[in-house]
Amino acid sequence: MAAVEADEEEATAGPCPKDMELAVSIINKVIKGLNMEIRCAQDEITPAKYYLLVNTVDSHISRTFSKFSAAELEFFKTVLSEIVTSEDGCISSTACLNLNSSLPGNMTKSDTEALLEKFCKYQWLYQKDGKVHLTILSIVELEPLILSAYEDYVNICRLCKRIVMQGYRCDRCLALLHLHCVHLYTKGVDRIHSCPVCSADQPEMLAAVKNIPFHSGDDNRIPSASSRENKTGKGSARK
Incomplete structure (x- = not known):
């Protein structure tokens, strides 16, 4: 749902400093009834740590991404599948843009480029050195879905x-x-x-x-x- 990077002062004290742990615990008790939870997670590549607001009940992708259109959702689902089933845990930016040919409708490479930028903006995907990766937000939020749908690849x-x-x-x-x-x-x-x-x-x-x-x-x-x-x-x- 959202990702906030821990600032440098907090991060030097560890993954979740004691005062922050207490604050997160108090907030989580309040938002538990909304099926939401704040979690502290470590980025896979960088030393950055994030506090993530995630959905604890319904990880169905169509509801998690309710702000996106059906075509946009189909694009993300295809990218997700390509990344999870790849040997490297990521795909090239070029391969991502070329997914337009496997998507329904008359989507162009310009369309997929715009969608890639949009999902990066909302922190579900990120690009680095010509590669497209799942963000720590995607991995944490969609973990139940990924484990269920891609058990043989995870x-x-x-x-x-x-x-x-x-x-x-x-x-x-x-x-x-x-x-x-x-x-x-x-x-x-x-x-x-x-x-x-x-x-x-x-x-x-x-x-x-x-x-x-x-x-x-x-x-x-x-x-x-x-x-x-x-x-x-x-x-x-x-x-």
Whole structure:
């Protein structure tokens, strides 16, 4: 529904500072009856954290996107499908614009370009380096729908147990992990080089997050490798 980026002062205190947690808790009690909830979520690529106002009951895409027309909704559903079923968790901007040929009606590339800009404006999609991605708002808000409709394609981060589109992939077991989860996981000296899923030596894990200025957070959110079973399980790698 909405995404607000945590400011720098708040972010340095962790994913959800105590005073903010209290404020969010109070607000959530008030809006619970409206089937709404504020959630704190970490962007998959950048160190940015967001406070998201999401619908907790009805994640049906046509009602979540009630402000958009049927044609616009069809475009987003097609983009969503292409991204979720892709091996990279994103699609090229060119491929996105070329979706006009697979959509009903006489939609042109100019039309799809305008729609892409519109969905980026409303923070459901974003473009970076010629690629189109789902925003953290889309992932959090549409998580039930994505898990239900794309079960065979969805990657689940084995560290936080949530959907992951972009991150670090183990070259042995192919498990995909959030970069921010890898950041927290590799902070412990005894687990720096081992994949949390298959225990394979992965020195590249450090390089993957070395230049990303993640803010300090609660390490207890990430369990130690010894507390989990070393198996990939459903959803650990794209088909």
